[in-house]
Amino acid sequence: MARASDAAYDAIKSWIQSAQVPPGGLIDEVDAAKRLSMSRTPVREALLRLQSEGFVEIARGRGIRVLPLSAGDMRDIYQVISGMEVVAVSLLARSRPSRQALASLLDATSDMEQALEAGEIDRWGEADERFHRELMRLSGNRKLYAVGCQLRDFAQRAHMVALRLQSDAYRARSTANHTALVDIILAGDSRAAAARHFDQRQRGEEALIGIVEKFNLANL
Template identity: 50%
Template sequence: MAQSSKPTRVSDAYTQIKQEIRSARMPPGYQVPEPEIALRLGMSRTPVREALIRLEIEGLVELIPRRGARVLPIQASDMAEIYEILTAMEPEAAAALAGRRPTEAALKPLEEATAEMEAALEARDLDVWAEADDRFHHLLLELHGNRRLMEYIGLLNDQAHRARMVTLRMRHLPEKSTADHRAILEHIRAGDPDAARTAFRQHRQRAAQELLAILENYRLANL
């Protein structure tokens, strides 16, 4: 019984720690001993250790012998590479999806995520906005249907979302980003691959420029 439940414990530890990192509740540079993480999660050290190894492979943490785990800092060079890949791949997924003319029923989760972003922007609730933004990207890839693409882009989106949460209140209100998501959705709904591709590419390019400028200003301020 203990053997069969181990994968579940590791998965639970992985999911919980990853969410703490993605949401910036465990911010970049945060260092914590493994026993403290295990106590925090109410688990033994073994599943926590295995979860941390997975997160290290994904580039979210660094394991330091006898000192625990450190959440890796957000590097501008890393984010430039990540956004270059996202800008190349996500717009193609959106274009392919638009070419298939998904039904309104299939598009409903994307519509709900977009509407939630719009409502959160109106309410100035940036945490809810960021969660809906993250869900939009995940749902679009899920609807596209390429499992390997979803897994690979998902790892990169973890990094992008973490950077977004850290810098969320250093930016202007995400009015343009919200409008971008609405435009992407409407182009998909209209079955226009070229417009969906262009809108998504411009969205990612603008987001990358904004994020890299913030990271550079932070670096210069802390020289």
């Protein structure tokens, strides 16, 4: 039963993150169970878990609603993630990794460059997401990685909406900054790497949250 519950959790969270169920939309437990070809019990367990993580609200008589994120929510989450990533970057640079050890970061930046050239915005966003998760994983701090990924999961839908609203010039600058960060990490300069990433995260926060506020997107 635990495995079925985990599968239901992963599937329903994917529906939320990809906006198959939009912010404020309702999830029907019976329909979800039919769609997943499983009983209602693991689906109910998955929904309770998603409620505890802030993805949905289960209200008696009002159904199961996907909770939206406001621009303020996004800013709060973004700032926490930024703090964790700056620590991750410092730890990673301090370990003086080889180029081979950073292969996953290099692959992500390569995919970002290719997606940029092809004008594939969602593919660029997926590569960007992979880069940031790998930064935390490669830090060697398992708790930082686990909590950081949970926060990124929570904000992923809203983050992708904000990325789609950005210009190609923004994505080009961001790609170049990611590549430059890898070079600084390879040089083993933990202070410079942390400072560079902190500045980049601040600029990204203002660009992404700013565009959400500009378009007056109240709920994401």
